[in-house]
Amino acid sequence: MTLLQNESVHATYRVRDKEQQLQKRAEGIAIGLTIGTWTELPQARLKQVSAHCGQVEGIHVVSEAEDGQVVADITVSYPVANFDATFAALLTTVFGKLSMDGEIRLVGLKIPTSLQKRFPGPKFGVAGCRERYGVQSRPLVMSIFKACIGLRLPELVGQFEAQSLGGVDLVKDDEIFFTEQYATPEERVVAYRDTARAVAEQTGRITHYAVNLTGPVHRLLDRARRLSELGAGALLVNVVAYGFDVVADLARDPDVHVPILAHPAVSGAMYGGDTYGIEADIVLGQLARMAGADMAIFPSMYGSVTLGRRATDNLLHHLRDETSVHKTSLPAPSAGIYPGLVPQLYEDFGDDFIVNAGGGIHGHPQGAAAGGKAFVAAIEAVGHGMSLEQAALSSEPLAAALKKWGPTK
Template identity: 30%
Template structure:
């Protein structure tokens, strides 16, 4: 990836623009900073605060932002990257060059790819994940399913993102039962599965529930940053007293990526932004599943999850969305070994234990 600029203190963003590039570039550099008539601002603000157009061509513009502009944490970084400009038609973020780590001030993933491998005792093979389904099942039914999956060698057993605090499986009851049965299954089978409850709970309860999940024995957390907020996920990742791996889920994020002329490139949002917000694993729909992501878009996410960025650990791409056992070789051809294979409902078509065991065998022999 070519560099957008040479100043390590500045945040550089390339925006693809449909329309009058010069006019849109001028609007972006002002709207993303002072949101005020530039000619009325003091000279020093015009020179040092307003975004700087670094280059432009018929396809778009590169604008850079000074450290004082993006200072203040992840929320402000995202606000500068895609704040008011998100209301413009025909503008898309296609490349980001971060400032040096000491200027950015974000820790990123606590564990990253290498850390997750160490936690799970899997130094080289792909990791395996599945979701507890379907909504409407009781906590005991979900816990029994989790036990089977843990014994079969599935590494990460997460709540489906739709599991919140429903009457047939309340949050606390489900987390207590699933952590208990996964722990017992690990002891019986000599496995190291981790259960990740969903934090799809009211905002004022997120941190209390996260710590309660840890006390109950949860091995990680599933966070929905499109609903709870990217900075909430960042705060969970940065919490040293919590210290749990985080898997992000893309619920409500589709509108940012699916329009090719608007929003953020798939790799930027689901790869880079997830990493900035502390996700160790990033769930997204793989090509050929229930959703419309292409191979090229999935490759963008893969590459952004792994790209070397000073001060940020990698994240593991976690493609899902209608994947099957038969597609494992194809998925590994695209993502390589540094991937979390997320296969959910398809494991239940037939014998769950046999299918989960076959999945584990497939990645060990690939």
């Protein structure tokens, strides 16, 4: 694919510095992350490399800071010809050694269509996931395995069965479940598949299993193909821990024919500081979608670890932007989710999202099955324009959940 020479990736950095130093600092970024230096190049070589040099596109003072300094946004463009179709090239070019240069944060990244097309994006997207899971007009409900490490397969199957009886659409592994001492991912997929079919005879609905894709990187693709063939409902991938390029390889492979559920483990090391690192919406939204995340988990606005409203809105924009060349992704806000929060979730996320609950299901006083039923009842209530209190009159699990956790706080 030919990349236009005049197209560029635009990166915006937030810095704190003396205002009179901003231009020099911006030029240092533009040159330092592309050709390295002007001063040591002979005239012939300088002409040869000039087309690959970064350019300062703008400097905007955001606010005054202490000690005579200001907070400013510096935007630098990098010629598309400098990149290949890897996240390694993208991240190293726009923020590689610069990330070690003191107080600086990558807050914006605009990638031209010609380069975006070289990344796979979601294979299924929102529409494909809805079709696969048989859910068209409401949020999906996903339960999280808890206390899974150290359990034998029959005990794990019991947990899966209880969650399935609650009517949830998906049950996902805990992202820390790597050990295969008692049950391999392949064994779990087969056992849960059979259990889901048996439960479906009672409930009329199939519950799908999002299996944690684990193992050495060089074996992940083969394992992903095998798990897909065995009947996995989705692949849970720790996208930052394994790397965006690993996820992209999975999304590109035609034999990996199940959705990818991106988990944000380790991502806080990239976005956790206010003045260092990379904005959360870039890491968990923009890059995850480009890599192929059909569904993307991120910290909700309601738990003890949150992104906050602005970061969440920006992240949702990246996952849902329909002007993108890629299919849209389903957002899955996580942590602090309980049945009484469902009306607020609808208000904040609309219909296209995943209700992702761990403690809100397993902590239900009547057990995990009742926990799932409470969420299902809450979603049905909102869909029919009823209050949760009204719905609780005909749903004992929802009534018990409201008594324990209350309605929206």
